[in-house]
Amino acid sequence: MKNGIAAVNPESSTLNGVVPSTVATQAVGELDGVVSFHKDVQQPVKFLDNRPVKLSVKNLVVGYLDKQSGHTMVAVDKVTLDIHEGEFVTIVGLSGCGKSTFLNAIAGLVQHQHGEIKVNDRIVTGPGMDRAVVFQKASLLPWRNVGRNITYGLELSGMKQAAARAKASYYVNLIRLNGFEDHYPHQLSGGMQQRVNLARALACDPEVLLLDEPFAALDAITRELMQNELLELCEKVGKTVLMVTHQIDEAVLLSDRVVIFSSRPAYVLADIRIPIRRPRKSLIKDSEEFRGLMNEIWRVIEGNANIGGGI
Amino acid sequence: MRKVTVFPKSNAAKKEKITGVLLGSSVIVLFLVGWELLFQFKLVNPLFISAPSRVVLALITIIEDGSLFENLTISAKEFAFGYGVAILVGFPIGIMLGWFKLIRAAFGPFIAAMQATPRIALMPLFIIWFGLGITSKIVIVLLSAIFPLIVNLQVAMSTIDNDLIHVARAYGATRWQVFRSIALPTSLPFLITGLRLAAGRGLLGVIVAEVFGGAAGIGYMIQYAGSTFQTDKVFAGVLVVAVTGITLDFTLDRLGRHFDRWRGEAAVH
Numbered sequence: 001m002k003n004g005i006a007a008v009n010p011e012s013s014t015l016n017g018v019v020p021s022t023v024a025t026q027a028v029g030e031l032d033g034v035v036s037f038h039k040d041v042q043q044p045v046k047f048l049d050n051r052p053v054k055l056s057v058k059n060l061v062v063g064y065l066d067k068q069s070g071h072t073m074v075a076v077d078k079v080t081l082d083i084h085e086g087e088f089v090t091i092v093g094l095s096g097c098g099k100s101t102f103l104n105a106i107a108g109l110v111q112h113q114h115g116e117i118k119v120n121d122r123i124v125t126g127p128g129m130d131r132a133v134v135f136q137k138a139s140l141l142p143w144r145n146v147g148r149n150i151t152y153g154l155e156l157s158g159m160k161q162a163a164a165r166a167k168a169s170y171y172v173n174l175i176r177l178n179g180f181e182d183h184y185p186h187q188l189s190g191g192m193q194q195r196v197n198l199a200r201a202l203a204c205d206p207e208v209l210l211l212d213e214p215f216a217a218l219d220a221i222t223r224e225l226m227q228n229e230l231l232e233l234c235e236k237v238g239k240t241v242l243m244v245t246h247q248i249d250e251a252v253l254l255s256d257r258v259v260i261f262s263s264r265p266a267y268v269l270a271d272i273r274i275p276i277r278r279p280r281k282s283l284i285k286d287s288e289e290f291r292g293l294m295n296e297i298w299r300v301i302e303g304n305a306n307i308g309g310g311i
Numbered sequence: 312m313r314k315v316t317v318f319p320k321s322n323a324a325k326k327e328k329i330t331g332v333l334l335g336s337s338v339i340v341l342f343l344v345g346w347e348l349l350f351q352f353k354l355v356n357p358l359f360i361s362a363p364s365r366v367v368l369a370l371i372t373i374i375e376d377g378s379l380f381e382n383l384t385i386s387a388k389e390f391a392f393g394y395g396v397a398i399l400v401g402f403p404i405g406i407m408l409g410w411f412k413l414i415r416a417a418f419g420p421f422i423a424a425m426q427a428t429p430r431i432a433l434m435p436l437f438i439i440w441f442g443l444g445i446t447s448k449i450v451i452v453l454l455s456a457i458f459p460l461i462v463n464l465q466v467a468m469s470t471i472d473n474d475l476i477h478v479a480r481a482y483g484a485t486r487w488q489v490f491r492s493i494a495l496p497t498s499l500p501f502l503i504t505g506l507r508l509a510a511g512r513g514l515l516g517v518i519v520a521e522v523f524g525g526a527a528g529i530g531y532m533i534q535y536a537g538s539t540f541q542t543d544k545v546f547a548g549v550l551v552v553a554v555t556g557i558t559l560d561f562t563l564d565r566l567g568r569h570f571d572r573w574r575g576e577a578a579v580h
Contacts, residue, residue, distance in 0.1 A: 132482070137474050139478045141496070142573055153482040155492075184573045186573070204482070
């Protein structure tokens with residue numbers, strides 16, 4: 001049954017390195033000029049497959065002990081996934097499908113039973129400074145001001161406060177938090193708190209940035225603004241990112257690849273390339289190409305939900 | 312950041328505060344004036360009831376003859392030693408009880424039983440063991456003050472935000488780092504509350520212990536004055552104890568607010 005549903009997009013799986021964009025060429029009216037990629041469709045979209053593999057997951061199996069039944073339940077079932085340097089990969093899937101467990105396993109917070117996780121060819125055995133996680137809840141230390149929250153991860157790695165501040169300052173500026181260093185978390189809005197959370201992760205300068213539904217707890221407007229900001233940020237710093245989300249539009253907007261997980265236990269249903277040129281603008285959400293990609297992803301999820309009765 | 316105009320606290324709130332202070336102090340003044348009038352019109356026997364003016368006179372007397380200072384020094388010494396040791400011992404015990412499940416399982420019931428025992432009832436034993444001197448009083452203060460500290464710190468450990476621990480672990484924190492960067496700051500407000508309760512209990516302990524079986528100290532002074540019908544002096548002693556207690560509590564409350572700045576106005580009770 002597994003292979004039956006695994007509808008890996010044939011178009012994307014055959015691409016190697018550089019492919020022409022599949023963007024429709026029709027006029028886009030008032031979006032003209034803003035959505036620049038419509039104009040030069042001949043320009044190839046660069047994929048990052050030639051870059052070295054940053055994060056490599058092979059046959060990963062993660063189980064957990066169900067305390068009620070006493071049985072070991074499988075949450076992640078033989079997932080294999082390679083993420084190249086500078087790539088932004090998003091995992092989508094039904095809620096409770098095991099995608100957060102997968103992310104936690106990569107973070108080293110959850111032990112896996114089988115398989116292998118490697119960052120830069122080093123095997124992951126636990127949490128480490130080569131990965132940083134941004135959780136859904138900002139979870140800032142309420143007694144530390146913004147500045148000291150951002151340097152928290154660095155301080156845990158043994159760095160002195162002053163040195164940590166110096167190292168973090170680049171991201172403080174980038175995320176436009178300068179001037180807020182002396183504020184305490186309770187003085188900030190939810191969106192600002194989440195930006196501090198993001199800055200805290202980036203300050204550690206991780207090899208791989210892990211985002212666990214980072215905007216799910218925010219209101220709709222703040223979420224959209226944060227998506228734009230993250231998009232801009234990622235295009236600027238070129239980090240390797242693995243994100244988990246429920247929002248298909250968020251996944252398409254931000255990612256180079258969208259990986260669809262099945263309902264529990266999770267395995268890879270499809271690995272879809274997002275052939276939209278960067279830099280992107282949030283206005284691409286109005287394009288037909290964007291909607292097409294969203295539909296494609298939605299159909300895979302929907303099909304799996306119907307078959308697996310996963311809802 | 313854009314500058315915004317912050318409106319000053321509304322006059323209504325200010326007025327309400329002033330009214331509260333006025334009402335509170337006028338009740339006290341009325342009480343004192345009424346008491347004094349009862350005495351002035353010979354409606355009560357001064358031998359039993361005394362009067363504010365006579366209490367003040369007694370207070371001046373014991374200040375001038377040096378007996379207040381002498382007794383206060385002894386009581387303060389007993390309190391300081393007992394309270395100090397209670398903090399030094401109670402803090403780690405409370406933290407460990409909260410932090411380690413096995414230690415809690417082992418010592419929790421024992422400590423609960425100890426806490427339920429009225430310590431002052433053990434005073435005859437302490438006098439047998441440690442004599443009428445300051446050691447038996449120190450032990451009473453220690454036992455009175457230590458339990459509020461232990462209980463508060465144990466509770467503090469159970470209120471630690473699990474999400475914060477999750478974050479710390481994700482950043483590779485060791486168990487010791489989690490303890491230092493999350494458990495300790497979490498425990499601070501609870502420590503202050505524990506210190507306030509402990510100060511009250513310890514003060515009570517020292518006075519009762521001196522009244523019960525002392526040869527010196529404010530409690531002994533009160534007890535001695537009482538048994539020789541020096542009612543004015545009893546009240547003067549009680550007044551000194553009350554003022555000390557209020558000062559101690561106020562200081563600790565201030566200290567607590569200082570450490571609680573990060574909570575902001577909304578959470579200050």
